[in-house]
Amino acid sequence: MAVKARPSGSVMVVGAGIAGIQSALDLANSGFKVYLVEHSPSIGGTMTQLDKTFPTNDCAMCIVSPKLVECSRHHNIEVLTYSDVKEVSGEAGNFSITVNKKARSIDPDKCTGCGTCMMTCPVTNRLQIQEIFEEDAIEEIEETERIINQYGGKRQSLITILQDVNEKFGYLPEGALRSISTHLELPLAEVYGTVCFYKAFSLEPVGKHLIKVCMGTACHVRGAGRILEELERYLGIPSGQTTEDRLFTLDTVNCLGACALGPIVSVDGDFHGNMSLLRTAKLVDEYAKRK
Ligand code: FES
Known part of the structure; x- marks a missing residue:
C-alpha cells in the first residue's frame, strides 16, 4: 500500500543548479517542505548552458529539463529565485533565515518567458x-x-x-x-x-592579413593539416589567433569551393592552391612585405 509522506519539517537548499535541484527533489519526496533559494533569476545553473555531459555525451538539457519542471510543480518545493540569504540565526533543528527577494519588473505568475515584452517595451536605455x-x-x-x-x-x-x-x-x-x-x-x-x-564576423581584432586554411574533406586528405601546423609554427600562433604585430590572423575554413586545387590556403580572399610545406613560409613572407 502506498503511503503518502507528510511534511515533517522544512529545509532550505541554497543554490538551484543541478545539485541543488536534485537535493530539493529528494528532500521534498521524503516529505520535507523545501525552500529552494537561487541568486539568479532562474533555476538550472550551468548545466542548462551545456550541450553534452561527460563521459556519456548525453544531452544536458534532456537530463535537466524534467527536473526543472518537477521542481517548479512539486507541492513540497517553494522556489525563491532572484533571492539571497541575508541572515541565519538559531541552532541545528531550529533555524530562522532571512531571505532578500529582489524586485522584478514582471509578474512571475503571468510571465511565460516568450520575450515579446522585450521587443515592445517603450523604455530604452540610451548609451552613455x-x-x-x-x-x-x-x-x-x-x-x-x-x-x-x-x-x-x-x-x-x-x-x-x-x-x-x-x-x-x-x-x-x-x-x-x-x-x-x-x-x-x-x-x-x-x-x-x-x-x-555568421563566421564572417569577428569579435576580436584581426590582423592586416587574414590567412584561412581550408580543412574541408578534399583539402584535408591532401595534407591541409600539415599545412596548418606549418603555418602555426612559422607564425608562432595557434589557429584562431593573431600575431603580436597584428600582421596575420590564422584561421580555418570548411571548403572554399575549389576542391580540385586542394590543399588551399586563402590570404585576404586570394586563393593559393596546391599548397606545399615548402611554399607556406614563402607565402607568408610575400604578404609580410606588402605595404
Ligand atoms: S575542401 Fe578545400 S576547397 Fe573544398
Missing part, C-alpha cells in the same frame, strides 16, 4: 558612451553611428550594418555592438546572436 568607454572607443562608436544613419537606423539593416562595421574596423568592437543595439532598439543578446551565427 562618454561614461562607459575609453576615449579611443568613442571614435569607433561615432563611426558606427554614422554607418547606422546611412541605413536609416532600420532594424532590417542589422546584417548590412554589421558587415560595414566589421569591414571598417576589421572586427566588431563591444562599443559598436552596444551602439547598434541601442540605435536599432534591439536586445544586445539578439545582436550578439546574429554576430555569432
Whole structure:
C-alpha cells in the first residue's frame, strides 16, 4: 500500500543548479517542505548552458529539463529565485533565515518567458558612451553611428550594418555592438546572436592579413593539416589567433569551393592552391612585405 509522506519539517537548499535541484527533489519526496533559494533569476545553473555531459555525451538539457519542471510543480518545493540569504540565526533543528527577494519588473505568475515584452517595451536605455568607454572607443562608436544613419537606423539593416562595421574596423568592437543595439532598439543578446551565427564576423581584432586554411574533406586528405601546423609554427600562433604585430590572423575554413586545387590556403580572399610545406613560409613572407 502506498503511503503518502507528510511534511515533517522544512529545509532550505541554497543554490538551484543541478545539485541543488536534485537535493530539493529528494528532500521534498521524503516529505520535507523545501525552500529552494537561487541568486539568479532562474533555476538550472550551468548545466542548462551545456550541450553534452561527460563521459556519456548525453544531452544536458534532456537530463535537466524534467527536473526543472518537477521542481517548479512539486507541492513540497517553494522556489525563491532572484533571492539571497541575508541572515541565519538559531541552532541545528531550529533555524530562522532571512531571505532578500529582489524586485522584478514582471509578474512571475503571468510571465511565460516568450520575450515579446522585450521587443515592445517603450523604455530604452540610451548609451552613455562618454561614461562607459575609453576615449579611443568613442571614435569607433561615432563611426558606427554614422554607418547606422546611412541605413536609416532600420532594424532590417542589422546584417548590412554589421558587415560595414566589421569591414571598417576589421572586427566588431563591444562599443559598436552596444551602439547598434541601442540605435536599432534591439536586445544586445539578439545582436550578439546574429554576430555569432555568421563566421564572417569577428569579435576580436584581426590582423592586416587574414590567412584561412581550408580543412574541408578534399583539402584535408591532401595534407591541409600539415599545412596548418606549418603555418602555426612559422607564425608562432595557434589557429584562431593573431600575431603580436597584428600582421596575420590564422584561421580555418570548411571548403572554399575549389576542391580540385586542394590543399588551399586563402590570404585576404586570394586563393593559393596546391599548397606545399615548402611554399607556406614563402607565402607568408610575400604578404609580410606588402605595404
Ligand atoms: S575542401 Fe578545400 S576547397 Fe573544398
